[in-house]
Amino acid sequence: MTDHSESLVLWPAPSAPGAVDATVTVPGSKSVTNRALILAALAADPGWLRRPLRSRDTLLMADALRSLGIGIEETVSSSSAVSGLPRGRGESWRVIPAAPQAPATVDVGNAGTVMRFLPPLAALADGPVAFDGDPRSHERPLRSLIEALRALGARIEDGGRGAMPLTIHGTGSLDGGYVEVDASSSSQFISALLLSAPRFNQGIEVRHTGRTLPSLPHIRMTVDMLRRAGAQVDAPDSGGEPNVWRVAPGALLGGDLVVEPDLSNAQPFLAAALVTGGTVTIPDWPARTTQPGDALREIFTEMGGRCVLDDRGLTLTGTGRVRGIDADLSQVGELTPGIAAVAALADGESVLRGVAHLRLHETDRLAALTKEINALGGDVTETEDGLRIRPRALHGGVFHTYEDHRLATAAAVLGLVVKDIEIEDIATTGKTMPDFPDLWHRMLAGDVD
Ligand SMILES: O=C(O)C1=C[C@@H](OP(=O)(O)O)[C@@H](O)[C@H](O)C1
Numbered sequence: 001m002t003d004h005s006e007s008l009v010l011w012p013a014p015s016a017p018g019a020v021d022a023t024v025t026v027p028g029s030k031s032v033t034n035r036a037l038i039l040a041a042l043a044a045d046p047g048w049l050r051r052p053l054r055s056r057d058t059l060l061m062a063d064a065l066r067s068l069g070i071g072i073e074e075t076v077s078s079s080s081a082v083s084g085l086p087r088g089r090g091e092s093w094r095v096i097p098a099a100p101q102a103p104a105t106v107d108v109g110n111a112g113t114v115m116r117f118l119p120p121l122a123a124l125a126d127g128p129v130a131f132d133g134d135p136r137s138h139e140r141p142l143r144s145l146i147e148a149l150r151a152l153g154a155r156i157e158d159g160g161r162g163a164m165p166l167t168i169h170g171t172g173s174l175d176g177g178y179v180e181v182d183a184s185s186s187s188q189f190i191s192a193l194l195l196s197a198p199r200f201n202q203g204i205e206v207r208h209t210g211r212t213l214p215s216l217p218h219i220r221m222t223v224d225m226l227r228r229a230g231a232q233v234d235a236p237d238s239g240g241e242p243n244v245w246r247v248a249p250g251a252l253l254g255g256d257l258v259v260e261p262d263l264s265n266a267q268p269f270l271a272a273a274l275v276t277g278g279t280v281t282i283p284d285w286p287a288r289t290t291q292p293g294d295a296l297r298e299i300f301t302e303m304g305g306r307c308v309l310d311d312r313g314l315t316l317t318g319t320g321r322v323r324g325i326d327a328d329l330s331q332v333g334e335l336t337p338g339i340a341a342v343a344a345l346a347d348g349e350s351v352l353r354g355v356a357h358l359r360l361h362e363t364d365r366l367a368a369l370t371k372e373i374n375a376l377g378g379d380v381t382e383t384e385d386g387l388r389i390r391p392r393a394l395h396g397g398v399f400h401t402y403e404d405h406r407l408a409t410a411a412a413v414l415g416l417v418v419k420d421i422e423i424e425d426i427a428t429t430g431k432t433m434p435d436f437p438d439l440w441h442r443m444l445a446g447d448v449d
C-alpha cells in the first residue's frame with residue numbers, strides 16, 4: 001500500500017443532488033475480454049471479439065499478444081457490424097492467431113490477468129519472452145504458477161523470486177500433463193493453466209492442493225469459454241473430481257464472441273441507486289453468466305435494494321435505507337471494495353469474510369479500505385480474513401486510492417452522500433473503466449444510456 005498522494009490530482013467526488021435515476025450502459029468485461037484474447041490467439045483460425053473492453057488491462061493484453069506475433073486489428077464501425085447491436089457500439093477486434101514468436105517483451109502493468117494468463121502461452125514460443133510490470137506486479141503472487149509451469153516442462157528464469165520480473169525460455173512446445181498447484185492466493189493460477197492447455201502436447205490435469213480457493217466463478221468462466229472455443233474440459237462442476245480440472249489437447253476455434261458488460265464495474269452505479277434511494281438500470285445484463293458481479297443482485301437486495309431483471313436489463317431501486325450485511329465474499333472478492341463503501345453508509349454493522357487474499361490484489365485492499373474510510377470518520381476494523389464495518393457519520397476529506405481502480409469507484413459511492421470527498425487519482429479507474437468519471441457525471445445528470 002504505497003502512498004503517492006503528494007503528486008496526484010484530486011477529483012472532487014460529485015454529491016448526488018437527490019435520488020439518482022439513470023440508465024447506464026457499462027463497458028465490456030475485463031475478465032471475458034482477456035480470456036477471449038488468449039483463446040483467440042491460440043485458435044486455429046481467425047476470430048472476432050465484439051464490444052471488447054478497451055482499458056489499461058485489456059490493451060496491455062492486446063499489446064503483449066501483438067509483441068508475440070499475434071495479429072489484433074481494431075475496427076470501429078459507425079453502423080454496427082453485429083446484428084442487433086445499436087449503431088456506434090459495434091467496435092470489434094479481429095484476432096489473427098499465429099504460433100507465439102520470440103524474442104519478445106511483455107509489460108503486465110498491474111493486471112493479474114496479464115501476469116498470470118500470458119506466461120503459459122509464452123511458454124509455447126520458440127525463444128525468450130521477458131515479462132515485467134508495475135512495481136506492484138513484483139509483489140503479487142505468482143510462485144505457484146511458475147512452479148507449475150516448470151513441472152509441465154517450461155524453463156523460467158525468475159532470479160529465485162517466484163514473482164515478476166521473469167523470462168520464459170520456450171522451445172516451441174510444452175509437454176503439459178499432470179500438475180499440482182496451490183491456488184489459494186489467486187484463482188487466476190488455475191485459469192491461466194487451463195486457458196493454454198489445449199495447446200500443450202498432453203493437455204493438462206490440474207489439481208488444486210490449497211485449503212481454500214477464491215473466485216470459483218472466474219474459474220467457471222474459464223471452463224465455459226474454453227468449451228465454447230471447442231476444448232474438451234472436465235471440471236468439478238460437471239461431475240468431475242473435486243479440485244481437479246482436465247483439458248484435452250486439441251485445436252481451438254476462432255469464433256465470434258460478443259463480450260458481456262462488466263458486472264463488477266456496474267457495481268458503483270447500482271450502489272448509487274441503493275444509497276440515494278434512486279433507480280439505476282444496467283442494460284444488457286445477461287440472463288445467465290459466470291461473472292461474479294451477478295451476485296450483486298442478491299447482495300444488494302440483502303442490503304436493502306430491490307432488483308428486477310427483465311428485457312430492459314437489471315434495475316435496482318433503493319429506498320435510501322441501507323442495511324448492514326454479514327457475508328462470505330470469497331467467491332466474489334473483487335466486489336469487496338464497493339460493498340464496503342455501501343456498508344459504511346448502512347444503518348447496522350457489516351462483517352465481510354473470506355477475503356484475506358485481497359491483501360495481495362492491486363493494493364492491500366483490506367488495509368486501504370480500513371485506513372481511508374476511517375480517515376473520513378468511519379469505524380472499520382480489519383479481521384483475519386476481512387472487514388468489520390460499523391456505521392458512523394462520515395465527513396469529507398481526501399480518499400487515497402493506491403493505484404486501485406476499485407478503491408476509486410468505492411470512494412465515488414461515498415462521495416454521493418458525504419460532502420467534500422476528494423478522490424486521489426481518479427484516472428486509476430482506467431485499469432478497467434477509462435470512462436468512469438464521465439459516466440459518473442452523466443449518471444448524476446440523468447443522461448446516460
Ligand atoms: O480471472 C479473473 O478474471 C479474475 C479473478 C479474480 O482474481 P483472484 O482469484 O486473484 O481474486 C478477480 O479478483 C480478478 O479481478 C479477475
Ligand SMILES: C=C(OP(=O)(O)O)C(=O)O
Nearest residue numbers: 110111112113334361362
Ligand atoms: C483483482 C482485480 O484485478 P486483477 O485482474 O489485476 O487481479 C480486480 O479487478 O479487482
